[in-house]
Amino acid sequence: MTTAAPVVRAAEPVAAARRRRWLPTPKLVIIVAVAGVIGYLALVPLYYLLWGTFFDDAGFTLDGFARAYGDSQIGSLVLNSLWFAVGSAVLSLVVGTALAYLNVRTDVPFKGLFFAASIIPLIIPGILYTISWIFLASPDIGLLNRAVEPVLGPGFFDVFTIWGMIWVEGLHLSPIVFLLMVAAFRSMDPSLEESALMCGASRWQVFRKITAPLTRPAIIAAVLIMTVRSLESFEVPALLGLQNGIYVFTSRIYFVLRTYPPDLAAAGSLAIGLLVLAMIGVAISHLAGRSGKTFQTVTGKGFRPRPMELGRWRPVTGAVILLYFFFTVVAPLCVLLYTSLLKFYQPPSLDAFRSMTLENYRELLELSQAGTALKNSLFLGIASATLVMAGMAVAAWIVVRSRIPGRGLIDQFAFVPLVIPGLVLGLALSFVYLRSPVPIYGTIFILLIAYCTRYMPYGMRYAVTSMHQISAELEESAQVSGASWWQTFRRVLLPLLSPGLLAGWIYILVVSFRELSSSILLYSPGNEVLSILIFEQYENGQFPVLSALGVVMVLTLVVLVTVAYKLGAKVGLKQD
Secondary structure, three states, X not given: OOOHHHHHHHXXXXXXXXXXXXXXXXXXXXXXXXXXXXXXXXXXXXXXXXXXXXXEOOEEOOHHHHXXXXXXXXXXXXXXXXXXXXXXXXXXXXXXXXXXXHHHHEOOOOOHHHHHHHHHHHHOOHXXXXXXXXXXXXXXXXXXXXXXXXHHOOOOOOOOXXXXXXXXXXXHHHHHHHHHHHHXXXXXOOHHHHHHHHOOOOHHHHHHHHHHHHOHHHHHHHHXXXXXXXXXXXXXXXXXXXXXXXXXXXXXXXXXXXXXXXOHHHHXXXXXXXXXXXXXXXXXXXXXXXXHHHHOOOOOXXXXXXXXXXXXXXXXXXXXXXXXXXXXXXXXXXXXXHHHOOOOOOOOOHHHHHOOOOHHHHHHHHOHHHHHHHXXXXXXXXXXXXXXXXXXXXXXXXXXXXXXXOHHHHHHHXXXXXXXXXXXXXXXXXXXXXXXXXXOOOXXXXXXXXXXHHHHHHHHHHHHHHXXXXXXXXXXXXXXXXXXXXXXXXXXXXXXXXXXHHHHHHHHHHHHHOOOOOHHHHOOOOOOOHHHXXXXXXXXXXXXXXXXXXXXXXXXXXXXXXXXXXXXXXXXOOOO
8 A cells, every 4th residue: 555655646647737638728729719700600601591592391492493583574683683793894994994004004194183082982881872873863853964954955864774873883893993903004014015105006006905915814803803793782773773673683682571571582592693693703703813924024124114104195184084083082972961961952052052051960969870870880890890800810820820731721711701792691691590599680799790701701811911921930939939829929920910900900890881781681770880871861761861971971981990090000010
């Protein structure tokens, strides 16, 4: 007995070491949690959407597809969807590419307006942009129609047509194409164009035979991305198309769900059709982007872009820039501000200006829904941006730095919501949480889940790009000095990642603040956001109050973005 005691005491440290070895470390817990959340957000809603569409109490069924696609108007719906998407993409491509070319490759005047013309429309929510064009080009109340009526007759412009829908959507998307094409033109050696001009080619021949082929990957990617964005657009088809019975996939899904009782299976069938079209567009875009190296012209041989002189065309292009700035920025914002100061909507006149008042803004202060919607939008925007960027910072480390098997799947799962249109995502989440025992449906948290899911791909791209720019030697040095993984991540990586994470945070904040397509299917009374309240005010015909709310919304976004950039200047690396 006297010799057994030391053996037991010696075995105790070994057993404790074994137990500690099997205990999960903070690093493992964080990695598993982030990977699990990404997989859940990306795959579970899609699974429930497919299950709710193809299965009912009796088992497998295609009745939903029969009801959705057996309608006699399904052919016109598909054609309208494709025509609207392709037309909007082509318009945005033509406008955005032309402006990017003028800005980067020529000595066009008013270059300072390019930044405002490309950034401000991105801040204006799609629903406000669409409503402002109703005020401008409605055949009944449009200000542009009143201006040209003595010459062209009444109702010359009609925004409630497929052409009006293409015009509004294309103009709203053109700043995105502009930003994409600016990068492409800056990466192209202008000596090729200069050589062609010296050989006697005209500027149009140079653009058609040299510039356009060299930027073909960026052009193809831009038109396909804009096509997918137009396919999933909800605001323009709902506000402009439904007026004259012009349906596309998104507006038809919304109409099916607004009927009583709602036909979830038919809506799911339409959603799957829209999802397939979006996935085809994204796949083609990805394949087109893979050929980019064939068109690389930036080398180490003294590459230096030089703007080309426009000569006598310089005043003409300057006038085009001013006209574009007016239609995309000045006119939409001014008509909202003008309408917000009226007691009731009326065309500009001396009496209208005399009757201007701030009563609509005072009414907003007294409207309890407005304060609630503003608080909800602030909460959802800040919370979704913070949660997404925090989670994607860890996910980016897993994808870029770790050697965990299957780490590439995390990147793929994070990309999945990119091909799911907002309205489809809202419907998918309805399938999930209507059947869930957790009481989330009907609360603000289901909107938070929708926003985090929808904008997860954008946060992942910002975080991965930033992570690739940081050398692994910094982490290795910290770990050699005795720092744990969490200390290294928190004190070394996060400060270095902060500029990219902040850029992603600002972007997600802006797009969350203006989101409508997912919210329209998930909100409940008391959980409205600003975009929902604006939509309801439009349906009720409260145009002046709606415009005042829109002005407040745009100003709030401008303040938030400005404050975020000011704070961002104080984080990250500092230069002495």
